Structures are given as structure tokens and as C-alpha cells.
Amino acid sequence: MKWPARVWKKLLTAVLAGGISFVIAACYGTPYNYAFVGTWTIHVKSKTNVPIPGLKVSILEYVVGYAAPDSENVVYTDSNGVAFTQLETYHSGEDYHHAALIQDIDSLQNGGAFRDTVIAKNAPDSSTVILNPQ
């Protein structure tokens, strides 16, 4: 299978950058996402309804037909347990979707040890997640 240039370029960049945001901010210009497709705000709470800060949230983009995500962008939950990201894609006109892998990386500092959780992005652009303890 011959991959389109935009796919292998994106994969190479993912390897080099360790995460992806295809933003051009030329010289004294303003940042532009190649294909801005929306935002996603993720609210993360414990079972006792307490917001969980300090979680690593990896935003993954999948293209239909490919098992592995072909982009990843990392954000973290703030003191209110909220992670916000802008979503962008190279795959305009193709079928793609986003998911988020939520990981507790700071042991007990944020109030507990929580299980890794994956959620899919569904409309609207906001999701609330309840994490289970490990």
C-alpha cells in the first residue's frame, strides 16, 4: 500500500515530535491549524464527584481503516479537573475520529490512583468522565 504523502509526513513528524500539532506560526504571523475542526473540553472527576487535576490526557486521532492513531496531542487536567484541546486534522474529507487516553501519572498527588481510561469524542464538544480507582 502506498501511503499518501500527507500520511507518512504526519507519521514521521509524530515520531520526531513525540506528539503532534500541525500549527504554522510563520515568523511574525499568527498560529494556524492546518485543519481546525473544533475543540474538546474534558471534565474529569472521581466517583465522589471531586475534580481530578494533573492527569495526562492524550488526544488521539484515528482514520478509518488504520488501527493505530496517526496523531497524538498531550494536554493535562487543571486544578478544576478540566483538560481543553483544539482539534485539527490533515484528513479533511476523510473519515476520522478522536479519542482521549486519560492517565494518572503522578501517583497519589492528585488525590488518588486512577485507572487509565479511553473515551471517544462525541458531540457536543464537551465530555465528562468519572474515573475509577486502580
Added chain:
Amino acid sequence: MMRCVPSAAAHAALRRIRNADVKDHQLLYLFLELTRRCNLSCRHCGSDCTSSVASEELTTDSWISIISHIAEAFSPPPFLVLSGGEPLAHPDLPRILSCIRGHNLRWGMVSNGRALDKSALDMLVSHGIGSITISLDGLEQSHNWLRNSADAFARAVSAIRLVAAAALPTWDVVTCVHPAVLDELDAVAELLLSLSVPAWRLFRIFPAGRARTNAALLLDTEQTRRMIGWVAARRTPLQRRGLSVNLSCEGWLPYATERAVRHVPTFCRAGINIGAILSNGTITGCTNNASLFHEGNILKDNFAWLWENRFEKFRKRHWVGSSSCAPCKHLKDCRGGSIHLWQSSMEKPDFCYAETLGLD
């Protein structure tokens, strides 16, 4: 992940990406320098802008024709970046924005924030602004000194507050780092966090425009090293607090340093994915390019044709092999770096990070 990528492999991969982008040369990003008129007279202005216009500028009707041409000639059309001067100082800005909106083009703006009050921002939002960059060059004293205005800082901060409240899809703050700002970077970062700024780009002032004749604005070797070291040390902790910090795309860096200071490996995309139409109609690859790299004029040339058939100096870079860079071991990766750093001649760049800092 990036720590596992050997430098040689990384550079080879970047060359492959760049070569593919050169071959495609898809126009993704087009500067429209609407005017050189500006409501400030900054000491470092790379465009030598003032409150009045010294040379003849394109008319509003010309800009409307240009925008229509771009919308028809490029599919998908590029993102338009309105720059200056100060774009908000253009008297016909709403009419130009209505044209952009009418063609359903995506656009953004760079502003010093001075004229960006609530009504101006509402006007931009109503015309679909997708991205904005506000300049903030240090804490109050430093910013006002560089911007040559006693209330520049207050106005810029006010503009940042308004933009933060407007929840635009993309925006950031840029800082031209001059020697006085170096000791303030931590304090500026805290200020930006308190203002809910999502992203911050740091520039080293380069010797163009008024900065060319004011050496006090330029960072020396040690100061440049300090700036890069600061970005490398603070990027991750600030990112975790919600502020993405990046060194601007000013110059080529070896991969190990690049990874420490930039989010995504960068090369100069001027003339490859980025174009510019200056206020007098000049067509080039970026607003800060010297006349050596001017490709034509919109008043007599067809931009789409030029884009497809010219810009060889930006894309092929054969001339770098005849310059002072010829013996450099980084040449095949750097290929001369950022075009805007070749202000004086095509024989020697005005600044080189790798050479100046002795980076391997």
C-alpha cells in the same frame, strides 16, 4: 519518544518531509500586509512602520481583487494572515474583512493590541476571525520602552484580556526578546498565565528595519544562549500549567536543541507553504524578506502563476552552496535556514544559531 530517535535519523526524516513539502509547495498560509501605517513607532520595527505611509500602498479595491483571486485560484485556499504595520489602522478594514468572509476564507491577524478594544474585537469576531496574535515585549517598563509609548503595555494587556474572554479557536502572544527582557521571562510567563494565555512565542530580534541600526536591541551570543536555555528549561513545567512556550521559527537548529525549544521540528516554509503580498504589492515568501527575495508585484503579476512557477530561491536553495555556509557540516539539513536572516546579501546570513552558539 523523541529521545529514542538518533539525531542523524531525525535529520534524515526532516529532510524527507521538507523535500516532499517543497515538491508539493501547497500554499497554506498567505500574509496580506494591508498597510505599513501603524499607531506605534517601535524601536525594533522590522518593517520601519510609522503613523504615516511613506510609499504608495495598494488600494482597498486592489486588496479585494487579490482576495477574490486567491479564493478562486487555490483549492483549498490558504489561511490569510493580516499584518502590517497595524492592520487595525487600515481605514477600510471592515470592507476587506467582508470580502474575506464573503469568500468563506479562514483568516487571522497580528496586532499590537493598541486599538483592540471591545468594539474592534466584536467587529473581528463578527467577520469570523480564527486566530490572533498580540505582541507583548516584557513587563511594563520594558514593553513601553521598546514600543516607544507610555501606555503601550496597559493597552496590550487590556487587549489580551479581551481576546481571552472571546474564546477564539486559536491565539497566542509573541515577545520580541531584547536584553532587558531576559531577566523578566519568568515574570512575563506568570503574567501570561494569569491572563489565561494559551501559547507564547519568543523571538530574538533580528537585524532588519529599525533594529538594523540599533545594536542595543540585539541579543549577543551569551544572551541568545540564555534565551534558548530558558525556553528549554521552562517549556514542560509551563506546558503543564497551561502555557505552551515555543521559540519562534526564526532559524535552523540541530535536532537535539530543536526538540528542547520547539513543539514541532521547524524549517523555513517561506515560499514553500507561506507567501506574502506586501502593502506596495510586492510578492515574496514572508513579510520580513529582503528585496533579494522579492518575486514580483501583484499589480503586474498573477500571484497563482508566480507561486506555481517561481520562488526557486526559496525552494531549491542552490545559492546557499555558493555562500559562506558552503563548508558547514549542517548545510544539507539547514539549507540556509530562515530566508529573513539573509538581509544583506546571498553570500552570508546575518545570523546563524548553530555558528553563533557553537551548536552541534
